Amino acid sequence: MRRLDIFGLLKRDMDFIEQELYGSINAEEPLVNETALHLLKAGGKRLRPVFVLLGGKFGNYDLERLKHVAVPLELIHSASLVHDDVIDDAQTRRGKPTVKAQWDNRIAMYTGDYIYGRALVMAAELRNPEIHRILSKAMVQMSIGEMEQIRDFFNCEQTVRNYLLRIRRKTALLIAISCQLGAIAAEAPREVSRLLYSYGYNVGMAFQIQDDLLDLFGSEKQIGKPPGSDMRQGNITLPVLFALQEEDIRDELLREIGDIHQADGQGDATRAIALIKKSGGSAKAEALADRYIQKALDALDQLPNTKSKKTLRDIAHFITKRSH
Amino acid sequence: MRRLDIFGLLKRDMDFIEQELYGSINAEEPLVNETALHLLKAGGKRLRPVFVLLGGKFGNYDLERLKHVAVPLELIHSASLVHDDVIDDAQTRRGKPTVKAQWDNRIAMYTGDYIYGRALVMAAELRNPEIHRILSKAMVQMSIGEMEQIRDFFNCEQTVRNYLLRIRRKTALLIAISCQLGAIAAEAPREVSRLLYSYGYNVGMAFQIQDDLLDLFGSEKQIGKPPGSDMRQGNITLPVLFALQEEDIRDELLREIGDIHQADGQGDATRAIALIKKSGGSAKAEALADRYIQKALDALDQLPNTKSKKTLRDIAHFITKRSH
Numbered sequence: 001m002r003r004l005d006i007f008g009l010l011k012r013d014m015d016f017i018e019q020e021l022y023g024s025i026n027a028e029e030p031l032v033n034e035t036a037l038h039l040l041k042a043g044g045k046r047l048r049p050v051f052v053l054l055g056g057k058f059g060n061y062d063l064e065r066l067k068h069v070a071v072p073l074e075l076i077h078s079a080s081l082v083h084d085d086v087i088d089d090a091q092t093r094r095g096k097p098t099v100k101a102q103w104d105n106r107i108a109m110y111t112g113d114y115i116y117g118r119a120l121v122m123a124a125e126l127r128n129p130e131i132h133r134i135l136s137k138a139m140v141q142m143s144i145g146e147m148e149q150i151r152d153f154f155n156c157e158q159t160v161r162n163y164l165l166r167i168r169r170k171t172a173l174l175i176a177i178s179c180q181l182g183a184i185a186a187e188a189p190r191e192v193s194r195l196l197y198s199y200g201y202n203v204g205m206a207f208q209i210q211d212d213l214l215d216l217f218g219s220e221k222q223i224g225k226p227p228g229s230d231m232r233q234g235n236i237t238l239p240v241l242f243a244l245q246e247e248d249i250r251d252e253l254l255r256e257i258g259d260i261h262q263a264d265g266q267g268d269a270t271r272a273i274a275l276i277k278k279s280g281g282s283a284k285a286e287a288l289a290d291r292y293i294q295k296a297l298d299a300l301d302q303l304p305n306t307k308s309k310k311t312l313r314d315i316a317h318f319i320t321k322r323s324h
Numbered sequence: 325m326r327r328l329d330i331f332g333l334l335k336r337d338m339d340f341i342e343q344e345l346y347g348s349i350n351a352e353e354p355l356v357n358e359t360a361l362h363l364l365k366a367g368g369k370r371l372r373p374v375f376v377l378l379g380g381k382f383g384n385y386d387l388e389r390l391k392h393v394a395v396p397l398e399l400i401h402s403a404s405l406v407h408d409d410v411i412d413d414a415q416t417r418r419g420k421p422t423v424k425a426q427w428d429n430r431i432a433m434y435t436g437d438y439i440y441g442r443a444l445v446m447a448a449e450l451r452n453p454e455i456h457r458i459l460s461k462a463m464v465q466m467s468i469g470e471m472e473q474i475r476d477f478f479n480c481e482q483t484v485r486n487y488l489l490r491i492r493r494k495t496a497l498l499i500a501i502s503c504q505l506g507a508i509a510a511e512a513p514r515e516v517s518r519l520l521y522s523y524g525y526n527v528g529m530a531f532q533i534q535d536d537l538l539d540l541f542g543s544e545k546q547i548g549k550p551p552g553s554d555m556r557q558g559n560i561t562l563p564v565l566f567a568l569q570e571e572d573i574r575d576e577l578l579r580e581i582g583d584i585h586q587a588d589g590q591g592d593a594t595r596a597i598a599l600i601k602k603s604g605g606s607a608k609a610e611a612l613a614d615r616y617i618q619k620a621l622d623a624l625d626q627l628p629n630t631k632s633k634k635t636l637r638d639i640a641h642f643i644t645k646r647s648h
Contacts, residue, residue, distance in 0.1 A: 027464075027468060029468050029471065029472065031471055031472070031475050032467075032468055032471055035471075083433060083434070083437065086433060106470075106474050107471060107474060109407060109410060109433060110407070110467045110470045110471045110474070111467075111471070113407065113440075113463070113466075113467035113470070114464060114467035114468060114471070116437075116440065116463070117460055117461075117463035117464035117466075117467055118464055120444065120456070120459075120460035120463065121457065121460040121461055121464060123460075124453055124456040124457040124460050125457070126453075127453040128453070129448055129450075129451040129452070129453060129456070132444070132448040132453070132456050133445065133448040133449070135444075136441055136444035136445040136447075136448050137441075137445055139437065139440070139441035139444065140351075140438060140441035140442055140445060142437075142441075143356075143434045143435075143437035143438035143441055144351060144353050144356055144438060146430075146434045146437070147353065147355055147356055147359075147431060147434045147435070147438070148353065148355070150430050150431060150434070151355050
């Protein structure tokens with residue numbers, strides 16, 4: 001999803017946000033600047049700021065105000081990614097950790113803390129306590145989601161409901177409040193921000209389900225890493241859970257996942273992926289993602305017809321087609 | 325510094341804060357509850373809430389309002405300690421990390437993030453953007469301080485100014501804003517909160533210098549770990565920097581620190597500590613701590629005479645005597 005293709009409408013404003021993003025993490029301390037800037041420059045789709053700006057279009061669109069939620073939301077997302085990296089780094093390193101590796105991990109953790117802090121400083125400048133409350137609550141839920149993911153590693157007995165609750169916290173909530181806070185910062189009517197929250201939540205759920213499908217069935221070129229890395233890490237996703245519900249698949253799939261678990265991150269997921277493909281798990285996950293997209297579109301339908309609404313619809317359609 | 329001895333005045337209110345502290349981290353998720361509660365129950369002096377309440381006594385003392393800064397400040401302090409532990413854990417573990425160890429580290433990092441989030445949620449309930457701004461800025465500075473500490477590990481060329489800037493960020497700032505925010509939440513006059521900030525800042529600086537002296541010269545029983553653990557970790561503190569300024573000590577001390585560095589956390593600091601003791605480094609550090617305490621007392625002198633002021637003076641005196 002290249003930014004310029006889909007977000008031509010917002011190009012100039014997003015360039016401004018990009019600059020503000022860099023400006024926001026500016027520190028007098030060179031080391032901090034280096035690590036935090038490096039991170040942000042690694043890029044990303046800037047999906048959350050895009051949602052903020054599109055949400056803002058439903059009220060008094062004022063970029064100077066909107067940046068105070070657009071930038072913090074991207075920062076919070078980035079900080080959560082750095083903290084994920086700290087963890088991943090630690091896991092793949094074998095044998096005695098090098099000083100260099102240690103250093104990086106320490107720095108990465110505090111870089112995450114620093115970026116969270118910067119996000120909150122920038123949001124506080126808006127002097128709107130409701131925005132602060134919503135942002136802080138999202139941070140709480142995200143950290144619970146991360147812990148739940150760890151708790152549920154290699155747990156094949158977890159329910160589909162567990163999975164959905166987890167991705168709600170990990171992904172959907174931040175996208176939901178991106179849409180919502182854009183509208184709130186632009187002083188749009190309460191009903192509009194509520195509908196945008198619903199749109200964002202459902203799009204976020206679909207987005208994560210598609211992401212989990214891609215991790216299993218995408219090509220290495222498409223996803224930038226060998227397929228099945230979620231499973232090797234212990235992250236049991238929706239297609240796996242659906243496949244485990246099928247009696248003729250379950251036992252063999254459990255054995256494969258057990259072997260992968262034993263191999264401690266180095267196992268081969270090819271056979272497990274083939275089993276899931278053979279099962280109805282993949283199609284059922286796709287269908288659930290589509291249902292979330294449909295709910296997102298239903299929420300959109302109740303909003304006034306604007307250019308921004310059309311873009312939000314395009315984004316929803318784009319997400320459904322991501323893995324095809 | 326047992327809480328009950330010195331803070332008899334506040335005993336009942338501190339018991340209330342203690343309960344609120346536990347209540348604040350309550351999560352529907354059992355795993356989160358377990359780790360976060362475990363942490364808080366490990367205790368501590370609750371110095372930051374004490375400063376908040378004492379600061380609040382200079383305005384309209386309202387415990388229901390004050391808890392919204394007292395609890396977040398203790399939570400931010402606790403979260404920063406968890407993140408320190410993540411790091412320490414990683415450093416002392418040799419060879420291939422066990423799954424169990426990994427688990428703990430991941431959980432510890434996200435427990436820290438969770439507690440930061442809870443702190444901000446509780447502070448946001450006060451609906452005072454200034455308080456949010458001050459808290460967020462402190463979080464930013466604290467993370468920079470932690471990164472500076474890592475950057476300066478085993479750097480014997482760092483200046484005393486470097487050290488002072490670092491402990492300002494790491495320790496003094498949070499104590500300063502504890503005193504300040506107590507006054508702000510109680511709507512005390514601006515000049516009062518400014519003086520309390522100054523008191524807290526100077527007490528915080530003295531506190532950290534004394535802590536660093538204790539780490540070198542305290543008994544194992546007194547500090548709960550073998551002396552010199554800062555140095556083994558690479559943390560070059562004020563007495564060391566002062567000792568390095570003495571020509572007849574410098575070369576031998578540099579060699580000792582070099583050896584400790586080589587030993588990667590397992591070195592023997594006995595000889596280095598003896599050298600620092602022989603030098604004037606320890607006395608010079610004590611003298612600087614005393615100067616900070618004097619500045620704290622000067623700020624106090626300008627505040628109205630209250631019982632709370634007397635307690636703040638007692639705390640300042642207590643800190644100077646900590647290492648004797």
